[in-house]
Amino acid sequence: MSIVPTILCGGAGSRLWPLSREMHPKPFIRLADGQSLLQKAFLRGAMLPDVKEILTVTNRELLFKTEDDFREVNGNKIGTSYILEPFGRNTAAAIAAAALHIAKAHGEDAIMLVLAADHLITDQQAFADAVKQALALAKQGKLVTFGIHPAAPETGYGYIEAEGNHVVRFVEKPSLEKAQDYLASGRFLWNSGMFCFEAGIMLQALEQHCPEILAATAACIEASRLAEGKGFSQLDLDPDGFRNVPDNSIDYAVMEKSDRVAVIPCDIGWSDIGSWSALGELTNCDDQGNRIIGEALLHDVSDCYIRSDQRLVGAVGVDNLIIVDTPDALLVADKSRSQDVKQLYATLKAQGHEAHRLHLTVHRPWGTYTVLEENVQYKIKRIVVKPGASLSLQMHHHRSEHWIVVSGMAKVVNGDRELYVNTNESTYIPAGHKHRLENPGILDLVMIEVQSGQYLGEDDIVRFQDNYGRAG
Amino acid sequence: MSIVPTILCGGAGSRLWPLSREMHPKPFIRLADGQSLLQKAFLRGAMLPDVKEILTVTNRELLFKTEDDFREVNGNKIGTSYILEPFGRNTAAAIAAAALHIAKAHGEDAIMLVLAADHLITDQQAFADAVKQALALAKQGKLVTFGIHPAAPETGYGYIEAEGNHVVRFVEKPSLEKAQDYLASGRFLWNSGMFCFEAGIMLQALEQHCPEILAATAACIEASRLAEGKGFSQLDLDPDGFRNVPDNSIDYAVMEKSDRVAVIPCDIGWSDIGSWSALGELTNCDDQGNRIIGEALLHDVSDCYIRSDQRLVGAVGVDNLIIVDTPDALLVADKSRSQDVKQLYATLKAQGHEAHRLHLTVHRPWGTYTVLEENVQYKIKRIVVKPGASLSLQMHHHRSEHWIVVSGMAKVVNGDRELYVNTNESTYIPAGHKHRLENPGILDLVMIEVQSGQYLGEDDIVRFQDNYGRAG
Structure with missing residues (x-):
């Protein structure tokens, strides 16, 4: 059996600015153990049985950083192949390209395990067990999603209503009231954005539910440059062709329409680290609830997350703040407003400010x-x-x-x-x-x-x- | 008549850390007009009639910075003389040394106008008028203090109870309740730390009320090196001698004991800029009450003071903060706690941390x-x-x-x-x-x-x- 973990490595990570930048997005952020989220995603796939190759779909400009990250952790020399996007075109295009590529290279019955590059999964054993269940369903021709048992009435996630492995329906980001109902009902799972299916089955589903995406992606690949070597391949998607691919998510384009969908309910220690609050919680706190990375001197400070690579941070009489210092930009935000950091990023991008794109x-x-x-x-x-x-x-x-x-x-x-x-x-x-x-x-x-x-x-x-x- | 403005340039300025450091104390902080507080003090003296020389008492290590500051603004080439302290020994020692020096150089009837190097006085005309009144009293042998009409029940200042120019009593830093009473009574003034007197009269008062300070200071000067030139003199106080001078304030040592004291009540736009709150108020605010120096991007932020020389500061959902960024250290403080910044400074000093002493x-x-x-x-x-x-x-x-x-x-x-x-x-x-x-x-x-x-x-x-x- 051929299993190809397929890492989708994209996104701006605008909510983790100023640590994340357009050219240094969330997957590249390093956690306290020194590993980036991308490296963790790589190892998550590499540690599964029967994996000989990992395919990564990423922006062309991020290739060298991605290779650097993989090189650091790829001890057992798993093959790395890449599909390089000239720009982001949402998940349907990325998955269609990956499915076409894998079906051609490994056959239509090769199984794809689609992983996000910027999520954290702390229970690898539970993850491996969930993948095992997913593989069994995928081999039966299912399009398998991974549903996370919700821990809180989050309004930022999509939900899946499930009965066992059966998907009753997908629900978009709900109101707080609805999210509370979902949590109470015990029938709803968070849609994690991870999937498992045979490449050929996904191609059939694309053909059935969004043939224009499949056709445009196939045409794009025809026009694209493929470089191959031993344990290595690199498909550089043609920009003109890729621009013709409709922009849609795989959930909208396929999952919500298909009757082949199944779900694996999971408890795998999953987090999408969608804000500074979430990232902060990965650092241990002191008696006053402060979480510190770097050098800080505090006087009457509580429940703050302070992160500084180089500078000394002094704080007096403040509470519940996020303070993130980088060589060229500093963030000070109320912790309860950490989602709004993306507004700063959007403004900087609109201004063409270098601090949205690059680090020093x-x-x-x-x-x-x-x-x-x-x-x-x-x-x-x-x-x-x-x-x-x-x-x-x-x-x-x-x-x-x-x-x-x-x-x-x-x-x-x-x-x-x-x-x-x-x-x-x-x-x-x-x-x-x-x-x-x-x-x-x-x-x-x-x-x-x-x-x-x-x-x-x-x-x-x-x-x-x-x-x-x-x-x- | 010989008037010698005598600038006392010392102090750590610990409450304005990280902009102020031990080797870059408050007098050297530049305001929005580009002038330092020290330069303003110099000009304040230089603009008075009959002033041909300004004497500055400062730390030996601050001499070159002081000279640099004076050189920038000393267009009409007023003579500059210095008394260089090896370490701080409070105001009685500094004034005693200055009085001995000036009496010797210009005669006992030379008038000293003692000015702090780190205060702001916005109404130069009112100041000149107050000095004029003070000179008249000084020539009658008075030890004249300048009392500021209080604008608020400040608990950080000493007060002077006055009837006209007559000093009823000095009062130490009061409780809030007492300060409110003082304010309401209309009889109390803030003790500004500025003085005017004949050098010889001060020497008599020192001899009468604290002869040990006078004697030790005189002995120290005997052992010290004096360098003199045209429009220039520099008295480098002998460390061993200076260590023998008792550490006391001129208020305790002389003013509160002498029956020759008089006060000039003033409205001169005085501020001692004793905290980031006070310094912040010198910058204009926008509609949300934010006062910004440097590049800042704000989202739902109000009543903050943000100062950054180089870095971009992004802020989200915060209120009433002081954010001061320097190349090696950052301060984030609640504005209401700005007095407590000195606690950080004290800790850094105790640690021997470079960030208390030097800028990059x-x-x-x-x-x-x-x-x-x-x-x-x-x-x-x-x-x-x-x-x-x-x-x-x-x-x-x-x-x-x-x-x-x-x-x-x-x-x-x-x-x-x-x-x-x-x-x-x-x-x-x-x-x-x-x-x-x-x-x-x-x-x-x-x-x-x-x-x-x-x-x-x-x-x-x-x-x-x-x-x-x-x-x-």
């Missing part, structure tokens, strides 16, 4: 760079290059660069010269010089770059050759 | 340096050297330094070489090399320094020659 530390295929200081005259970056990685062979028209290696060893192309720059050595790249930075070693290369020139924008770059397909 | 930007006689990033392997600083200024000729045992000039021109001694380093040029100082940095130009020199080595502490420095008396 930006991930690149070769490593990261962090802007330490920036003004009209100069820009200072810390650049970390992974062992064996290389930046593109490039040139800038308007800026020259001073490179100082502070850890590791760099191999540098500087105009016509090729040289090694060791820790505590430096080199100077004049404007107009072709140059390249490479880490030939087995430890991270850390370099301080001081840029100087009349224009210091990231778009002053001409790439001649690039290991990651970004040249010309 | 540190002032030096030659300019400033700012730590941009620091870890075990390297440290990055932005160094700004004032035109004409020069760092000491120095050497480090354990670190080498990469210097990159990003603005202006540097004159550099590097081992046996002397060279000019222009904007966008760099030089490398190996460990063990004698070196010196100088700004020969007329614009600020801005340099990025990347330090690399096994030990990066500020104490790894050997100074061979220094323009500011810090060598050997």
Whole structure:
């Protein structure tokens, strides 16, 4: 039997701003144990029996971050394949593409286990048991959903009314009153957004209930680029084709219409970590109910969640606040209003403010760079290059660069010269010089770059050759 | 007639942490008009008639910052003299030293106008009028205090019960009930901590009421170093001598005991800016009562004071908070608890935490340096050297330094070489090399320094020659 966990890794995570950004969404947030939600989703799938490959559907721009996350935890070398979206098109398009891809690669009877990349499941054993039940139903041709026994009258989730594994009906996000009724009745489950089915059965259901989505997705895949290797495949969805796929959720498009749907009621320690309140609860609290990550000094403070990577946080006489400090942006919110953080995010996005999109530390295929200081005259970056990685062979028209290696060893192309720059050595790249930075070693290369020139924008770059397909 | 405004510039400003630090106390805080409280105190004195010199009593370590502040505003080149304390010893010692110094320099009938460096007075004309009245009484041999008509039943101030210019009695910080009574009676004034008297009269009063303070201070001055020049003098109090001076306030030591005391009731727009609430009120508020300095994005926020130099502050659903963000420390406090910020400061001081003492930007006689990033392997600083200024000729045992000039021109001694380093040029100082940095130009020199080595502490420095008396 072939089971392919299919991780849907998308979403802005706008409610966890400023920790989450458009290019650093919720799946990449790390918990106290050092693992990201995405890594946890990967391991959740990888730890199941008979899993040899995990398929991830994600945004093209998040591929390198996703690969980095997987590399850290993929000890037993499970195959990783990717479907790369040029932009988000909701879950029906993502699942249709995944089903087409898996049916072709592994046959129509291959079983897909659709997992969200940004949920937390604390009881892996109960999860594995639920998956086992789901597999049995999937093999009978069912479209299986996972329903969570509700712990509170949440109004932010969809509900499933169930009798055993039978789905009576799906219900959209209810009013508080209805949610209380649902909770009291014992007949309703939270719709977790996880599914299990044979690829072929999903394709049949798409054909039956939303043939336009299936057809447009199939056409898009036809026009798309597929790269394959050993234990690796990467389907880069064609933007023009993908734009033709109707935007709909798999619940609307298929699940709520199909008579093949079944549900597995679960108690698996599930949370969608949908707000700072929810994320905060994962940190232990002190006697005053404060949950602290980082350095904080409190005077008469209670029930606060304080998270700071670098700065000291002093607080006096406050209660029930969320305080989240990042290098370029700070959030102070009343805990009861944590859902409204998404309003700030929406405003920042509408303003085109950089703080909605990027952190000061930006991930690149070769490593990261962090802007330490920036003004009209100069820009200072810390650049970390992974062992064996290389930046593109490039040139800038308007800026020259001073490179100082502070850890590791760099191999540098500087105009016509090729040289090694060791820790505590430096080199100077004049404007107009072709140059390249490479880490030939087995430890991270850390370099301080001081840029100087009349224009210091990231778009002053001409790439001649690039290991990651970004040249010309 | 010789009038010498005498500015007492001390205090930790612990209630305005994290903007104020031990080495950046309240007098140096800048208001919205760009002027520091200290500059305002200087101008307050300088704008009075017949003032040719201003004497400042301050901590030795604050001299260069004080001179920098005065230089910015001292357009008509009033003489500046200093009494430098090795540590704080309360107001009696400071005033005794000032009185001895002024009596010697200008005669016993020279009039001292004692001003606090960290108060705000918005009505300069009313202040000048009050000073005029005070001068008349001082010339009659009175020890004149300035009493502020109370605007509220403040419990943090001392009060003066007055009949006209006659002081009935001094009262210590009262209970709220008493303060309300005082306010209602119309007979009480706030004790502002400003005074006016002849130097000789103060010396007589010290001799009469606390001869041990006078004697110890006189002995200390005998043992101290005095440097004098044109329109300039600097008395560097001997630490051993100064330690022998009893610690007392001028109110306790003299004013409350003397029968020569008089009071000038004033309405001069006085505030001692004793808390973030008070400082916040100097910023205009929007329709929701929010007072913002810097970049902030608010959603359902009211009556907050938000101040951030660099970072974006997002706030949701909060009310009546003080949020103050600085490069290394953040404060979030309930506005009604703003007095308690000093508790945080006290804890940090007890811990020996750097955030109580210094900002990331540190002032030096030659300019400033700012730590941009620091870890075990390297440290990055932005160094700004004032035109004409020069760092000491120095050497480090354990670190080498990469210097990159990003603005202006540097004159550099590097081992046996002397060279000019222009904007966008760099030089490398190996460990063990004698070196010196100088700004020969007329614009600020801005340099990025990347330090690399096994030990990066500020104490790894050997100074061979220094323009500011810090060598050997």
